[in-house]
Amino acid sequence: PVTDGSRELHSLCAQLEFLLQFDLKEKRSFFGQRKDYWDFLCHGLARCRQEHEGIHFVTSLDKLKTPVGRGRAFLRYCLVHQQLAESLQLCLLDPKSLCEWYYARSPFLSPQHRAEILGSLYELDCVTFHLTL
Secondary structure, eight states, rough: OOTTTTTHHHHHHHHHHHHHHHTOOOOOTTTBOOHHHHHHHHHHHHHSSSSSSHHHHTTTTTTSSSSHHHHHHHHHHHHHHHHHHHHHHTTTOHHHHHHHHTTTOGGGSSSSHHHHHHHHHGGGGGEEEOOOO
């Protein structure tokens, strides 16, 4: 199993975060706080009209104050529960929404790159992650 001390885990999470932040449009909340990939994930999963357990879990953690911190916790939650590929795929289903959140260089806007990314993430479902949530 992959644990918190694994160098590969840190590299994987950094790459995932880079992908999710790459060419992300700058958006602001009503109070002026900059939105991040956490907000994109919440928006995408909310469109599915069913509450995602990972979103519920992360929002219940009082210690997490920033969108980046919440996003990182969500990625870890999804890795532990083998839900990362499915959760991201649900967020990537609506091309119009993707264009609202990402500029043209984002790999998520390319059907070929999107399929390659999701295919790699689905391969992670057979890896056991024992991470501190």
